[in-house]
Amino acid sequence: IMDLYDFWSEYIRKMHLTKNSMATLMDEYPQFERDLHSTYRLYLFAQDPQCSQKIRFINSRFDRVDVTFSLLDSTALESLVDFQESVVSCLPKKVDLFAPLAKAELAHSLKNDICVGVYYNEELIALLTMIPNPQKKQNIMTDIPEYSSVDSTDLLVVDCILVLEKYRGFGLQRAFFRLAEFIAEKCGISKICCTSQHILDTQK
DSSP: OHHHHHHHHHHHHHHTTTTOOHHHHHHHSOOGGGOHHHHHHHHHHHHOTTSOEEEEEEOTTOOEEEEEEEEOOGGGHHHHHHHHHHHHHTSOTTOOOOOOOOHHHHHHHHHHSEEEEEEETTEEEEEEEEEESOOGGGOGGGGSGGGTTSOGGGEEEEEEEEEOGGGTTSSHHHHHHHHHHHHHHHTTOOEEEOOOOOOOOTTO
């Protein structure tokens, strides 16, 4: 079934490659929420994160990337340090948007949190870190009065999502949120918490 779906999705992509019509593509190639291919493989990955999953994504220009979702461990520390530096180098200089983690903090996260890396041609292009049952200092809900009483043993914190600039627009962030839902369900957790911060165009 999945092979047939791959064949069909590639046909749709090539058929509309020269038309450059996002409306047409959205009619015939479902977005992430309804995308059988990515949702199914994200679900499989959540059930057994030790088994990497290759997942296909297509952006609004009909470019395609086949990436691999893998659970990271301490062996990924050096590549994670380099990846973080690459992400920071693309951020607006005047915007205090993201405070890079020290190498020791990254090592701690790899050891204690759920860290998922996305690879394209063996290059780390995106990162998701999640903290199930967070400690008090890790629980950002305690800073929000109306949610400060939420039981941390029934909480999954989406701690960090990073995507390299040239791979933005493929829906990787949406895929991360869907993956977080599947992992929370797998862990028997009913609540997910995350924060977001938008990049302002400082050139205007």
